[in-house]
Amino acid sequence: MLHVHREIVKGVYYIGVDDNYTELFENLWELPFGVSYNSYLIVDEKVVLIETVKNIFTNEWLDNIREIIDPSKIDYIILNHMEPDHTGALPRIAEIARNATILLSPRAVQMQESLYDVPLPMKPVADLEELSIGKWTLKFVHVPFVHWPETMMTYLVEEEILFSCDAFGSYGSLNGKHFDDEINMELIEKESKRYLSTIITTYFKFVQRAIKKTIDLGIACKVIAPSHGPIYRKNPMWVIEHYDNWSSPELEKYVTIVYGSMYGHTLKLSHLLKKELIELGVEVKIHNISYSSIGQVITDAVKAGVIVIAVPTYDAHPFPLIWNFVSEMDTKRFTPRPAALMATYGWMGGAVKNLKEAIVEKCKFELLEPIVRVRARPTEEDVKSYKELARVIAEKVK
Numbered sequence: 001m002l003h004v005h006r007e008i009v010k011g012v013y014y015i016g017v018d019d020n021y022t023e024l025f026e027n028l029w030e031l032p033f034g035v036s037y038n039s040y041l042i043v044d045e046k047v048v049l050i051e052t053v054k055n056i057f058t059n060e061w062l063d064n065i066r067e068i069i070d071p072s073k074i075d076y077i078i079l080n081h082m083e084p085d086h087t088g089a090l091p092r093i094a095e096i097a098r099n100a101t102i103l104l105s106p107r108a109v110q111m112q113e114s115l116y117d118v119p120l121p122m123k124p125v126a127d128l129e130e131l132s133i134g135k136w137t138l139k140f141v142h143v144p145f146v147h148w149p150e151t152m153m154t155y156l157v158e159e160e161i162l163f164s165c166d167a168f169g170s171y172g173s174l175n176g177k178h179f180d181d182e183i184n185m186e187l188i189e190k191e192s193k194r195y196l197s198t199i200i201t202t203y204f205k206f207v208q209r210a211i212k213k214t215i216d217l218g219i220a221c222k223v224i225a226p227s228h229g230p231i232y233r234k235n236p237m238w239v240i241e242h243y244d245n246w247s248s249p250e251l252e253k254y255v256t257i258v259y260g261s262m263y264g265h266t267l268k269l270s271h272l273l274k275k276e277l278i279e280l281g282v283e284v285k286i287h288n289i290s291y292s293s294i295g296q297v298i299t300d301a302v303k304a305g306v307i308v309i310a311v312p313t314y315d316a317h318p319f320p321l322i323w324n325f326v327s328e329m330d331t332k333r334f335t336p337r338p339a340a341l342m343a344t345y346g347w348m349g350g351a352v353k354n355l356k357e358a359i360v361e362k363c364k365f366e367l368l369e370p371i372v373r374v375r376a377r378p379t380e381e382d383v384k385s386y387k388e389l390a391r392v393i394a395e396k397v398k
């Protein structure tokens, strides 16, 4: 029989599932390579389940557990995080593992009741509380807001395995290659950066706090086993260092231009600016908001030293997709930085006023001068203006 589960060390197993069907994570972020919902089983004197999976995969996941043990024998169900991609199969496993106790953080108790209210006893665990399960010890480490306020990680002390939940996760399904020494790490680097940038940008400072906390506690990680993406057994430091870098507030020395365009004038203006910046020695990433995936736009913008917004007026407001992106920069609490604005219009404009307010007052960005305003196609005067803007941007980013 073909087994799906994987042994991490004897008695500790990966029992998760791949999702190659869902097109948008949270119905927002593209999944061109799928995603995995990782779940783990520890078989000691007590049988411990770490997290469940999205509900549509319940039967497949139960079969994975049955490869190892009768699921009715589970003693503890650890819910590191209540989001339904981790807890969707909880109602079903609660029907089967009738003697199990749910271990969760105190803030998760009410969430469990409001999301599922399964008829199993719940035992809230304190930050750094330990629990003996036989020859092994579990330690619970609260990491609020990585990703929700109730989130925690579980550490298997003697084996030095950190079940890190959303932290250190990645998009991309595993397709039988569960470990970092089996997988294409180039793809994982792209997909974990995109995962972090789309889902957890708002909580970057909490990611930084969680990394510092695990280091300060002296938690040695022989293995990092997140809830999405590969398990790091060859080089756990790779993912810690990358997450640390991606979530740090330091910006990088490149410019991201995000533009919308209906009839090509803003497109032309954006590409003229790009060309000018490249000639000034500046690295540029550029996105047409109508065709790039919003997740990739956010990923390429979140660390940009300068962000340029180029926008036509639409119904006396900014082009709607650009407005959505600017709102996301505010919602995701992008680190304040210099930003530039280029606006095209047909007869009276209207985009600049709203964008200025959003960029300066909400995002707290420094708005660079000049603001380039172009009526339809760029005139010679406009050309001078965007060239001056390129010079100002180049000064800022270098």
Ligand code: FEO
Pocket (backbone or CB within 6 Å): 081, 083, 085, 086, 147, 148, 166, 227, 228
């Ligand atoms: Fe993987 Fe916050 O859910």
